[in-house]
Amino acid sequence: xxxxxxxxxxxxxxxxxxxxxxxxxxxxxxxxxxxxxxxxxxxxxxxxxxxxxxxxxxxxxxxxxxxxxxxxxxxxxxxxxxxxxxxxxxxxxxxxxxxxxxxxxxxxxxxxxxxxxxxxxxxxxxxxxxxxxxxxxxxxxxxxxxxxxxxxxxxxxxxxxxxxxxxxxxxxxxxxxxxxxxxxxxxxxxxxxxxxxxxxxxxxxxxxxxxxxxxxxxxxxxxxxxxxxxxxxxxxxxxxxxxxxxxxxxxxxxxxxxxxxxxxxxxxxxxxxxxxxxxxxxxxxxxxxxxxxxxxxxxxxxxxxxxxxxxxxxxxxxxxxxxxxxxxxxxxxxxxxxxxxxxxxxxxxxxxxxxxxxxxxxxxxxx
Numbered sequence: 001x002x003x004x005x006x007x008x009x010x011x012x013x014x015x016x017x018x019x020x021x022x023x024x025x026x027x028x029x030x031x032x033x034x035x036x037x038x039x040x041x042x043x044x045x046x047x048x049x050x051x052x053x054x055x056x057x058x059x060x061x062x063x064x065x066x067x068x069x070x071x072x073x074x075x076x077x078x079x080x081x082x083x084x085x086x087x088x089x090x091x092x093x094x095x096x097x098x099x100x101x102x103x104x105x106x107x108x109x110x111x112x113x114x115x116x117x118x119x120x121x122x123x124x125x126x127x128x129x130x131x132x133x134x135x136x137x138x139x140x141x142x143x144x145x146x147x148x149x150x151x152x153x154x155x156x157x158x159x160x161x162x163x164x165x166x167x168x169x170x171x172x173x174x175x176x177x178x179x180x181x182x183x184x185x186x187x188x189x190x191x192x193x194x195x196x197x198x199x200x201x202x203x204x205x206x207x208x209x210x211x212x213x214x215x216x217x218x219x220x221x222x223x224x225x226x227x228x229x230x231x232x233x234x235x236x237x238x239x240x241x242x243x244x245x246x247x248x249x250x251x252x253x254x255x256x257x258x259x260x261x262x263x264x265x266x267x268x269x270x271x272x273x274x275x276x277x278x279x280x281x282x283x284x285x286x287x288x289x290x291x292x293x294x295x296x297x298x299x300x301x302x303x304x305x306x307x308x309x310x311x312x313x314x315x316x317x318x319x320x321x322x323x324x325x326x327x328x329x330x331x332x333x334x335x336x337x338x339x340x341x342x343x344x345x346x347x348x349x350x351x352x353x354x355x356x357x358x359x360x361x362x363x364x365x366x367x
Contacts, residue, residue, distance in 0.1 A: 014149045014274065019267040026139035027232050027264055028132065029096040034115050050118045065207065069215035076216050083262035087200055087223040090230035091261050098132045107136055109184060120194040126184025127194055137177040138233045141170030145240050149274045157286055164292035171299040175306050191318035200225025229256040232264040239271040241297055242278035245357045249350055282363060290363055297361050304355035311347055
């Protein structure tokens with residue numbers, strides 16, 4: 001029988017199961033419910049008809065800055081129990097809003113569908129499901145991160161090198177998955193329709209005072225809209241690689257963590273207190289580790305450059321086209337939202353900043 005101290009020494013520091021993160025699906029909920037129990041059928045009937053109700057103006061032509069009591073009270077209570085703010089967030093729209101058409105088939109767009117939808121048609125479906133595939137592509141990277149943290153704790157440079165190589169490949173696969181947006185999402189529909197439902201009511205000039213949740217608060221409440229920054233993936237990678245963003249960007253990113261499931265936030269916090277990979281690589285004198293580390297950082301910067309190009313296409317260029325095509329059949333979004341991301345950021349300057357700060361993280365060989 002081994003001494004207890006040896007068992008403690010070889011026990012893994014970080015595991016995914018502790019944070020309700022799937023070995024197969026990562027941050028995605030493995031089997032989201034398609035239907036709630038019968039008691040909630042009035043909600044499900046409305047939810048399943050949302051696109052038609054909104055497009056026919058039967059839901060409500062506009063919110064008038066008030067969410068009615070019969071929606072506000074249960075919405076806030078359920079959100080509080082989940083540890084999430086009462087607004088549509090990334091975990092609602094993506095992590096728990098997918099299903100396979102054929103359970104035995106591959107995780108590919110043609111075999112996936114959304115559970116709940118709103119106006120946007122096939123472009124909305126594509127937007128959600130491509131993001132599901134981005135989350136799936138991150139799974140090997142999340143597992144590699146765990147392997148790397150434990151390799152540092154167990155002084156295993158070979159395992160650490162392997163983990164960094166796996167992380168780099170996963171980041172590149174995320175970029176590849178993100179590229180499917182071009183195939184499945186129409187920029188004009190994203191700009192004029194989809195983005196409006198993700199805009200939220202914080203840092204949103206179209207709803208400057210926020211939204212009154214009737215029966216919850218007499219004063220308007222402000223919450224950010226759904227945003228890629230609410231995905232745990234890049235937060236985890238940033239903390240692990242030691243990327244440090246500008247104060248303005250970091251403040252926004254840290255605020256977005258309040259829009260993540262609590263267990264995913266806890267995972268990021270666990271990485272924050274783990275031994276520093278960057279410091280370990282610098283002090284190791286191991287050239288192969290340094291090269292592998294830099295390749296991870298460069299791949300992450302390349303992902304952010306690609307994301308910037310997508311945003312330019314789907315936001316900036318689409319906005320210019322919407323201005324020029326005043327007779328378009330698509331609705332005109334509020335002018336105040338033209339160059340802001342769905343989370344409320346001035347999106348291009350933000351993405352350039354986080355990309356540039358990522359590149360600054362690269363290490364240079366000593367001597």
